[in-house]
Amino acid sequence: MSKLFVAGEVFHGPGSLEELKNIKGKKAFVVTGGSSMKKSGTLDKAVAFLNEAGIETFVFDGVEEDPSSATSFKGAEAMLAFQPDWIVGIGGCSAIDAAKTMWIFYEHPETEFDSLIKPFSVPVLRNKAKFIAIPSTSGTGTETTGLAVITDREKGVKYPIVSYELTPDIAIIDGQICASMPAHVTSNTGLDALTHCVEAYVSNIDDNFADVLSKGGLEIVFDNLEEAVKNPTNIAARQNMHDASFMGGLAFNNAWLGIVHSLSHQVGALYGIPHGCANAIFLPNVIRYNSVATNKFPSLAKVIGLQTAEELAQAIEGLRKRVNNISSLKEFGISKEDWDKNLDYIANNAFIDPCTGFNPRVTSVEELKDIYNACYEGVVYANDAVLN
Numbered sequence: 203m204s205k206l207f208v209a210g211e212v213f214h215g216p217g218s219l220e221e222l223k224n225i226k227g228k229k230a231f232v233v234t235g236g237s238s239m240k241k242s243g244t245l246d247k248a249v250a251f252l253n254e255a256g257i258e259t260f261v262f263d264g265v266e267e268d269p270s271s272a273t274s275f276k277g278a279e280a281m282l283a284f285q286p287d288w289i290v291g292i293g294g295c296s297a298i299d300a301a302k303t304m305w306i307f308y309e310h311p312e313t314e315f316d317s318l319i320k321p322f323s324v325p326v327l328r329n330k331a332k333f334i335a336i337p338s339t340s341g342t343g344t345e346t347t348g349l350a351v352i353t354d355r356e357k358g359v360k361y362p363i364v365s366y367e368l369t370p371d372i373a374i375i376d377g378q379i380c381a382s383m384p385a386h387v388t389s390n391t392g393l394d395a396l397t398h399c400v401e402a403y404v405s406n407i408d409d410n411f412a413d414v415l416s417k418g419g420l421e422i423v424f425d426n427l428e429e430a431v432k433n434p435t436n437i438a439a440r441q442n443m444h445d446a447s448f449m450g451g452l453a454f455n456n457a458w459l460g461i462v463h464s465l466s467h468q469v470g471a472l473y474g475i476p477h478g479c480a481n482a483i484f485l486p487n488v489i490r491y492n493s494v495a496t497n498k499f500p501s502l503a504k505v506i507g508l509q510t511a512e513e514l515a516q517a518i519e520g521l522r523k524r525v526n527n528i529s530s531l532k533e534f535g536i537s538k539e540d541w542d543k544n545l546d547y548i549a550n551n552a553f554i555d556p557c558t559g560f561n562p563r564v565t566s567v568e569e570l571k572d573i574y575n576a577c578y579e580g581v582v583y584a585n586d587a588v589l590n
């Protein structure tokens with residue numbers, strides 16, 4: 203028996219933000235990032251819709267990229283003072299993920315951050331508030347996942363907090379909100395969505411729902427990402443990418459991910475390389491590496507008219523180039539000296555990342571180092587024959 207974990211209610215389509223008018227409640231604590239939601243007018247619109255529903259609002263802004271646990275504690279303190287019955291995360295995944303962890307500390311102020319690192323250890327939520335996610339980027343799918351990524355900058359580690367308690371009650375997927383997203387963010391986040399589709403499809407959890415969502419999401423990304431990057435005001439392309447991001451998120455919420463994410467979490471925390479950008483560097487080589495352990499790549503390649511794992515890897519390299527993304531970690535500006543110094547540390551952390559357990563091929567620290575080195579140089583991983 204399997205259960206499909208999905209956001210409680212899902213509203214999607216251009217203009218669906220207006221659905222906030224129909225929320226029933228008293229107080230909404232709205233969490234957002236730097237200034238993009240304010241500048242685009244989306245934040246004011248969201249607050250106005252909530253006010254129209256008779257809901258009092260408090261805006262907590264300024265959540266940084268790759269939010270820290272300190273931000274979660276600060277937000278939770280403000281929540282404890284305001285006592286909301288709704289928490290609204292609006293903006294990029296950093297704002298939404300921070301809002302999710304604030305929610306934990308609001309409902310359970312005694313919780314220690316370290317106790318949340320072990321998967322599925324979040325205490326029961328919804329005794330005080332429910333959660334609405336309104337993404338402004340099309341990548342993480344956090345609006346339908348039981349995942350929040352928090353960064354410990356001192357240790358240089360990103361912690362995925364994993365629990366179905368964190369799956370939002372309401373997701374609003376409004377492509378119009380994305381029109382102001384800069385091209386490089388569109389590119390990075392879109393490639394993250396693509397990575398979710400690929401990793402969920404081949405993960406070691408077989409799930410028909412995840413498979414169909416992965417295939418559909420992958421097809422939409424190949425058909426729309428380049429257009430969304432090049433013509434940012436094409437709302438149809440924006441909505442399609444937003445839908446694909448949700449599909450990828452829903453797929454991996456049920457089938458989980460793999461070592462692209464394990465590798466990516468470490469370089470993100472240590473070097474600040476954007477998540478989707480890192481994923482797109484690792485993904486083609488991880489497909490090559492995994493192709494000896496699963497026969498699922500050809501059926502995924504078929505979705506875009508291709509036959510083999512190698513063709514799929516090359517198609518992703520082609521798309522990555524067309525959306526102006528880089529092809530190696532070296533290109534990001536990491537020196538060889540620094541790389542060699544940190545390689546053991548990041549490979550060991552990647553090995554114990556929760557995503558590693560769902561990879562279709564059982565891996566080792568040494569093999570992760572081989573993939574890391576190939577991706578540092580931007581060369582094809584060729585330690586195995588590609589069979590599929």
Ligand SMILES: [Fe+2]
Pocket residue numbers: 342394397398463477
């Ligand atoms: Fe991701």
